[in-house]
Amino acid sequence: MIETATRPELTTARLRLRPLVMADAPRLAQLGDDFEVARMLTSCPHPYTLADAEALVRQGRDADPADEVMFAIELPGEGPIGTIGFDPDGVLAHDVGYWIGRPYWGRGYVSEALAASLAWVAGEWGRRCVTARHFVDNPASAAVLLRAGFLYTGRTEWRPCVSRGEAVLNRWMVWLP
Secondary structure, eight states: OOOSSOOOOEEOSSOEEEEOOGGGHHHHHHHHOOHHHHTTSSSOOSSOOHHHHHHHHHHHHHSOTTTOEEEEEEETTTEEEEEEEEEEOSSSOEEEEEEEOGGGTTSSHHHHHHHHHHHHHHHHSOOOOEEEEEETTOHHHHHHHHHTTOEEEEEEEEEEETTTTEEEEEEEEEEOO
16 A cells, blocks of 8 residues: 555534545445446446455545545444545546446435535645546536536547447536636
C-alpha cells in the first residue's frame, strides 16, 4: 500500500465517502453482479465475482492518494452501495468514474457523491478540469453529470464494454468549476 498522502473521507447529508477496505468486497460483488449495472461500465465483467470485487478494492487501496482516489459510497446502516473514483487523465485533468447498485438507482446518491468528491478534487488537488464519459444508452449517467455542471465536449468514441462483449459509443464531458 502506498502511503504518500492521507486517504480522504468525505461526509454528505446522507452518505460517507471513504477508502475501500477488503471487507467491502462481498457487498460490492453482490451489487456489481447485475448485468444492468455491468453493462453501463467499461471494464466491469459479468458475472462479477468476489475476486473481481477484491481486485477493485486492491486497486483503490494501492492507488497513490496524491493523484488518484477511489471512494466507497457508503449509505449508513447499509454499507457500501458503490464506488466513485478519480484517475489522472493527462497533465491538467482527472477522469471520474462511478457506479452504484441497482437498488439505489434514482435516489440522488450518485449526484450527492459526485458533488462532494468534485469539491474535494478542486479544493485538495486544485484541479480545474475533470473529464467523464458515459455510454450513449445511459441517460441516467448523462443526467447526473449535467446536474453536477459537466458540459458536453462534442467528442465521442467507441470503447469496449467487457460485459457486453462489444464496443459502445461514449460521449465525453468536462467539468470546469
